[in-house]
Amino acid sequence: LYKDANHDNVADAAEQVAQTTTDASGFYQFTGLLPGDYLIKEESQSGWTNVSPVQIDQDNLTSGQNLTDQDFVNFKFFSVSGTKYEDLTGNGKTADDIPWSHDPVTIYIDENDNHVFDPGVDLSTTTGAGGAWSIGGLTLADVGKSIYE
Numbered sequence: 001l002y003k004d005a006n007h008d009n010v011a012d013a014a015e016q017v018a019q020t021t022t023d024a025s026g027f028y029q030f031t032g033l034l035p036g037d038y039l040i041k042e043e044s045q046s047g048w049t050n051v052s053p054v055q056i057d058q059d060n061l062t063s064g065q066n067l068t069d070q071d072f073v074n075f076k077f078f079s080v081s082g083t084k085y086e087d088l089t090g091n092g093k094t095a096d097d098i099p100w101s102h103d104p105v106t107i108y109i110d111e112n113d114n115h116v117f118d119p120g121v122d123l124s125t126t127t128g129a130g131g132a133w134s135i136g137g138l139t140l141a142d143v144g145k146s147i148y149e
Contacts, residue, residue, distance in 0.1 A: 001030050004037040009057050011041045035063050042072045049139050051075050080147065081134035082107075084127050100131030107133045110146045117148070 001018040002011040022028045030040075040056040052073040061067070084105055085097035108117050108124035117124065123142075127133045135147075 001033075002039040002041065004039050004057075007037055009039065011039045011055060015039075033061060035061055037061070040070055045074070047077050048074045049077065051140070075140050077136065078138050079134055079136035080109075080138065081132070084131035084133065084149065086131075100127055104128070105131075105149050107135070107147065107149050109135060109138075109142060110148055113146065115146075115148065 001020075002015040003017045004010075005015055006012070017033075018030050020028050020030060038058045038061055040058065042050070042054045044050065044054065050072070052071070054072070056070050056072075058067060058070070084100040084107070085094060086100055086102070087093075087097050089096050104126035106117055106124055106126050108122040110116075111122045112118065123135050123138075125133050125135050
């Protein structure tokens with residue numbers, strides 16, 4: 001929490017007056033604040049992305065005023081993973097398939113939906129031992145995109 005003494009809407013290190021940690025449900029509060037202008041700033045966490053602004057400006061907090069619903073919204077990065085198999089019988093059923101043991105295969109998320117792997121554009125990985133693959137660091141923008149080999 002920063003008291004914006006110079007009213008520039010910038011959380012200057014010298015203006016920090018308090019800090020807190022959320023509880024298990026994400027709730028936080030500051031108490032005993034004097035009237036004035038404040039900035040509430042969220043610390044970025046590894047593996048998460050901000051969906052809402054990371055700073056809330058609260059001008060003219062008055063004596064006895066209670067502010068609620070000063071919320072931050074975050075989204076946890078996610079990954080997709082799988083295994084490439086070789087279909088020995090060509091019947092499309094996995095019961096008789098074996099893990100991929102040939103040259104690595106590129107697996108990619110088609111960022112521009114053109115059904116072609118575009119290096120430098122598409123997120124990608126190659127199959128590892130036994131055909132295993134994983135693509136991490138995905139965000140809301142990646143939900144619903146197609147995965148190809």
